[in-house]
Amino acid sequence: MKKNKASALQEVRGVNQPEPVSAASAGNIVALRSRDVPIEQLISGILAGDITALSRAITLVESANPAHLEKANQIIKACLAHxxxxxxxxxxxxxxxxxxxxxxxxxxxxxxxxxxxxxxxxxxxxxxxxxxxxxxxxxxxxxxxxxxxxxxxxxxxxxxxxxxxxxxxxxxxxxxxxxxxxxxxxxxxxxxxxxxxxxxxxxxxxxxxxxxxxxxxxxxxxxxxxxxxxxxxxxxxxxxxxxxxxxxxxxxxxxxxxxxxxxxxxxxxxxxxxxxxxxxxxxxxxxxxxxxxxNGYFEGKRQEQNQFWMLETVNEQLKDRFYHNPIIAAELEKMKEAVRRNELSPFAAAQSLLEKYFKS
CATH class of the missing domain: 3.40.50.300 (P-loop containing nucleotide triphosphate hydrolases)
Structure with a gap:
């Protein structure tokens, strides 16, 4: 019976491979990233052109965490005038x-x-x-x-x-x-x-x-x-x-x-x-x-865009609050299952959810 040749990638016995990343370094990086930087520090950093502060602030803006949303709004409000x-x-x-x-x-x-x-x-x-x-x-x-x-x-x-x-x-x-x-x-x-x-x-x-x-x-x-x-x-x-x-x-x-x-x-x-x-x-x-x-179009378009994004933000906030409502969260899966089984039409299910949301 033919013996299988050892792979060229096989680890040699007795020779320990070094760790690809130092555990201490990895720990320091995680600690640095998770550190809660004060809002005032981020704002002053952004206004000074600090890229690290800007990146941290954008991460807060993009986050779906409600706690991050509040911080992001504070940063945007402070930076808007600048x-x-x-x-x-x-x-x-x-x-x-x-x-x-x-x-x-x-x-x-x-x-x-x-x-x-x-x-x-x-x-x-x-x-x-x-x-x-x-x-x-x-x-x-x-x-x-x-x-x-x-x-x-x-x-x-x-x-x-x-x-x-x-x-x-x-x-x-x-x-x-x-x-x-x-x-x-x-x-x-x-x-x-x-x-x-x-x-x-x-x-x-x-x-x-x-x-x-x-x-x-x-x-x-x-x-x-x-x-x-x-x-x-x-x-x-x-x-x-x-x-x-x-x-x-x-x-x-x-x-x-x-x-x-x-x-x-x-x-x-x-x-x-x-x-x-x-x-x-x-x-x-x-x-x-x-x-x-x-011809005034530039400024007029900027004003229209601001109004558009105000309404878009309202729509977005309403949608987020709807899906994060505990009553809706409890009913949503039931309604989805009822629609899947053809026990309820999608429109009737949606109307029922909206009614429960507005009564809550």
Missing amino acids: ARPSVRIGITGVPGVGKSTFIEAFGKFLTASGKKVAVLAVDPSSSLSHGSILGDKTRMEELVKDPNAYIRPSASGETLGGVARKTRETIMLCEAAGFDTIIIETVGVGQSETAVHAMVDFFLLLKIAGAGDELQGIKRGIMEMADVVAINKADGDNVKRATLAKTEFNRALHLFPAKKSGWMPKVLTCSALTHDGIAEIWETIQEFLSATKA
Whole structure:
């Protein structure tokens, strides 16, 4: 009988492998992360531009813990008056269009121009495990090392289309920390764009040519929201296809009604790889801001967005209180089981739950 050969990965007897992480170091890290930092210290740190304080505050903002919510509200209230003027830019595009590579090239261009850039990247969460990779810092390895840039990946959780639930408050904290350019990257699955559009000043749609994307990409809703359509990956053999796609998108844009801002959307080509067209995109954004500030649209849109997010917060708080109500928590599973067994219609079950909630 043939003897099995020992694996090359087999541990040699008598030789103890070192621990991959020191137990003492791991304990210190856990203790440091769990330490309850005073609210006043976090606020002063944010206003001083301390990234650690900013990150801790954003973690509180994103937390679903009711105790953290109260602390987060105190921080936001204190920082609101210190939020500095910024440009809020939303960037979207289908997966594979090169959003992260573009944002890194664009961010490096901005920091080289003296800007302080915060990138709020929303990663999709698994509907099964609810986990998220949060890999944007890995993809933007040059920008993450830039002292004038801050990258904050956040899990989308259960929010519509993948926009992190507290992105709006995170923007305010970044502005209070001194960041003058806020970039929000959407998941790019087609539903999050509306929510992002309601929190930014300028909306950039990234597209690629030569992938059957031209006609498929001319969707009325997303095209109407875009202030600029940028054909990315316009380099090498793809330059001609990108130029053709630019012409097709230009024709499509002229079919849409005029924007309230008075701005005529533009189609540009760029390459995040060679950095061609990056400067032109920033110049176009500056042109857009000058035009909309001059005609009053910029300020009016900011005011509308504030009202919109006030109502969204009310809706969110009502929903949270409903599901955390002990009476509803006790009845919910019974109602779900009754609906599953077809003993009760979904609408009757919902009405019953709401009635119990309002009586409690």
